[in-house]
Structure formats: structure tokens, C-alpha cells
Amino acid sequence: MKYFPLIWAGIWRKRTRTVFTLLSVVVAFLLFGLLQGVDAWLSGAIEGSRVNRLYTVSKISFIEPLPMSYLAQIEAVPGVDKVSFFHWFGGYYQDPKQGIVSYPVDPARAFAVFPDWKVEQSAIDRMIRQRDAAIVGAPVAQRWGWKVGDRVPLKTQIWTKKDGSNNYDFEIVGIFTGTQENLFLLNWDYFNEARSFGQNNVGWFALSIKDPTQATQVSRAIDALFANSPAETKTQTEKEFATAQIKQLGDIGFMVTMIVIAVMFTLLFLTGNTMMQSVRERIPELAVLKTLGFSDGLVTTLVLSEAILLCVFAALIGLGLAALAFPAFGAIGVGKVSLPAVVLVSGTAIAVALALLSGLWPAWRAKRLAVVDALAGR
Numbered sequence: 001m002k003y004f005p006l007i008w009a010g011i012w013r014k015r016t017r018t019v020f021t022l023l024s025v026v027v028a029f030l031l032f033g034l035l036q037g038v039d040a041w042l043s044g045a046i047e048g049s050r051v052n053r054l055y056t057v058s059k060i061s062f063i064e065p066l067p068m069s070y071l072a073q074i075e076a077v078p079g080v081d082k083v084s085f086f087h088w089f090g091g092y093y094q095d096p097k098q099g100i101v102s103y104p105v106d107p108a109r110a111f112a113v114f115p116d117w118k119v120e121q122s123a124i125d126r127m128i129r130q131r132d133a134a135i136v137g138a139p140v141a142q143r144w145g146w147k148v149g150d151r152v153p154l155k156t157q158i159w160t161k162k163d164g165s166n167n168y169d170f171e172i173v174g175i176f177t178g179t180q181e182n183l184f185l186l187n188w189d190y191f192n193e194a195r196s197f198g199q200n201n202v203g204w205f206a207l208s209i210k211d212p213t214q215a216t217q218v219s220r221a222i223d224a225l226f227a228n229s230p231a232e233t234k235t236q237t238e239k240e241f242a243t244a245q246i247k248q249l250g251d252i253g254f255m256v257t258m259i260v261i262a263v264m265f266t267l268l269f270l271t272g273n274t275m276m277q278s279v280r281e282r283i284p285e286l287a288v289l290k291t292l293g294f295s296d297g298l299v300t301t302l303v304l305s306e307a308i309l310l311c312v313f314a315a316l317i318g319l320g321l322a323a324l325a326f327p328a329f330g331a332i333g334v335g336k337v338s339l340p341a342v343v344l345v346s347g348t349a350i351a352v353a354l355a356l357l358s359g360l361w362p363a364w365r366a367k368r369l370a371v372v373d374a375l376a377g378r
Contacts, residue, residue: 054237084105
């Protein structure tokens with residue numbers, strides 16, 4: 001620690017240059033934290049999928065509806081335990097920009113297939129009895145300040161009602177916690193009766209199976225039922241289903257990796273150039289240090305320490321800002337999120353590696369510095 005003031009003074013020898021370098025590294029690692037955080041969070045969500053849950057969707061497209069009549073046939077397939085169904089509602093609250101992930105469901109079936117959704121049984125029973133009832137996830141309720149008993153007008157850009165309006169009014173009868181908390185679940189019967197078109201069609205079926213090891217056989221049996229029909233199906237595990245949905249946005253992992261590589265490659269040149277200029281300007285000063293008894297190894301360590309301190313300090317600020325900003329994704333309807341710890345660890349490791357790479361040549365030059373030549377200006 002006795003050399004820290006010397007290292008710190010070397011970093012701030014040119015304040016303007018140091019400030020701009022720090023800002024560049026901070027922004028780079030803020031971007032790294034957010035992008036890698038999203039990728040790691042999505043990967044974690046996929047890996048956390050239930051092995052005993054399957055999804056049956058249209059073979060043509062995920063947005064293509066399926067007949068409700070498929071429900072009874074899927075239930076009759078050996079190995080199937082419980083079956084539910086969902087449909088796109090395309091709901092928003094007050095303004096089209098304030099979209100809410102909302103699905104019409106049969107409450108008894110939905111909460112049976114998704115036991116990880118925790119809500120009072122009385123809320124489910126009330127939703128079964130009350131056609132305009134809704135159960136919402138805790139983050140959604142918290143975002144809008146809703147509580148049980150509130151009436152919420154939800155509009156949709158897809159499903160106009162028979163009276164020509166697009167406004168559906170609901171009473172919140174329960175708030176659930178658990179996985180996929182970013183949902184607004186509304187009563188299927190109310191929706192199906194009120195909409196002006198598409199009656200008795202659903203978006204997809206979700207089902208639990210008795211033996212997870214039989215997932216492939218059950219999937220094939222379900223799809224075989226509807227082969228060569230007007231609405232053929234594709235049945236997938238929950239992990240495959242989640243992966244397919246994410247890939248509709250593109251290969252997130254590849255895009256994130258390419259962006260991060262480009263940013264870090266540019267940053268390597270930036271910090272390397274900064275360190276080279278710093279050492280070049282201080283050649284006489286480094287020579288004086290050697291004259292005073294500082295060994296070649298110690299001078300090399302001092303130069304490398306400057307690079308490490310500069311990069312790691314700025315990287316930690318950037319990663320810290322990313323960690324603070326990441327929970328904001330929860331406000332746009334994805335539930336509770338936080339920056340994965342692996343991103344913080346990998347970001348710090350990359351900062352150290354970046355510092356070593358950018359400081360290696362300047363440090364090597366400082367080590368080989370000849371005192372006589374340096375003081376003579378050669």
C-alpha cells in the first residue's frame with residue numbers, strides 16, 4: 001500500500017485524458033453488464049423450466065390458433081396428467097405503450113398445471129364463479145398499485161367486442177406469486193363470449209405429464225392425433241418452448257457476444273494507447289525512480305498496477321450501474337430480476353485481463369528503460 005499514492009498520482013497526471021478514459025471504460029462495462037445480464041437471465045429462465053410440463057402449439061406458427069376441441073383429445077393421451085390452455089389477449093392499461101402480458105385462462109385448469117403459481121384457493125374459486133374476475137402477478141399489481149377488489153379497465157388491440165369496443169373491465173380477485181409473475185390472467189369464458197370473432201379457438205395448450213422421462217413419447221402421441229388435420233400441432237417441452245419464443249427475437253447470445261467483443265476490442269486499443277502515452281511522457285520520471293533504487297521489476301509492477309487500477313475501478317463503476325439499472329426490467333413486465341452474479345464476476349475478470357493486455361507493452365518498455373538514455377532524452 002505504500003506505493004499506492006505513487007500509482008494514483010501516475011494515473012491522474014493528465015486529468016482530462018484519465019477522465020475520458022474512465023468514462024469510456026465505465027460505459028463499455030455498463031453495456032457489457034446489461035447485455036450479458038439479459039443473456040444470462042434468459043438462459044437461467046430456460047434452464048429453470050419444468051421437466052414435466054409440455055406445450056402444444058400450431059405446427060405452422062406459434063401465433064396460429066388451435067381448436068378448443070383438441071382439449072379433450074389431449075387429455076385422453078396416455079401419460080397426460082392435467083391440461084390447460086392460453087390465448088393471446090394483447091392487453092394494455094390506459095395507453096398502448098403500457099402493454100401487459102395478459103392471457104385468458106380457465107382458472108381451475110391453469111393453476112392445476114402451474115402449481116408454482118401461489119394464490120389462495122378462495123381467489124381461484126371466485127374467479128371460476130365470477131366471469132369478469134382476474135388474478136394478476138405480484139409485480140404487475142405492484143407496478144400499477146392494484147390490490148384485490150380494484151376494478152381495472154384493460155384494452156386490447158386485437159379482440160374487439162361484439163359491441164364494437166375494445167375495453168374489457170375486470171375485478172382483481174387475487175394476486176399470485178411464483179414463476180412467471182408478470183402475467184394478468186383473465187377469465188376465458190368472459191373473453192370467449194365477448195369477442196366478436198375467433199370463438200372457441202385457443203393460442204396453445206399447456207399440460208403436465210405423469211412421468212417426465214416419457215416427454216418424447218407423449219409429445220409424439222399428441223402430434224400424431226392431429227397429423228394431416230387442418231390444424232396440425234407441435235408439442236415441446238417447456239425448455240424447448242421457451243427457447244423457441246426467445247429465438248423469435250433472434251440469436252440473443254450470438255448478438256450479445258459479437259457486440260461485447262467489438263466493444264472490448266475497441267477498449268483494448270483505447271486503454272493501450274492511454275498507457276503508452278502515459279509511459280512515453282514519464283520516461284525521465286521513471287528513470288529517476290530507477291536512479292533512486294527502484295528495481296526494474298518494481299517499476300514494471302507500478303506501470304501494470306496503474307493499468308489494473310484504472311480499468312478495474314472504472315469497470316466496477318460500470319458493472320455497479322448495470323446492477324442498479326437491471327431491476328428496471330421488472331417495471332416493464334418481466335417480473336423480479338437482478339443482475340446475475342456470474343456477470344459481475346466475469347466482468348471483473350475481463351477488466352483485469354484487459355488491463356494486463358493494455359499495460360503489458362508499456363510495462364515492458366518501462367522495464368527495459370536505460371537510465372542514461374532516458375535522462376539524456378534519447
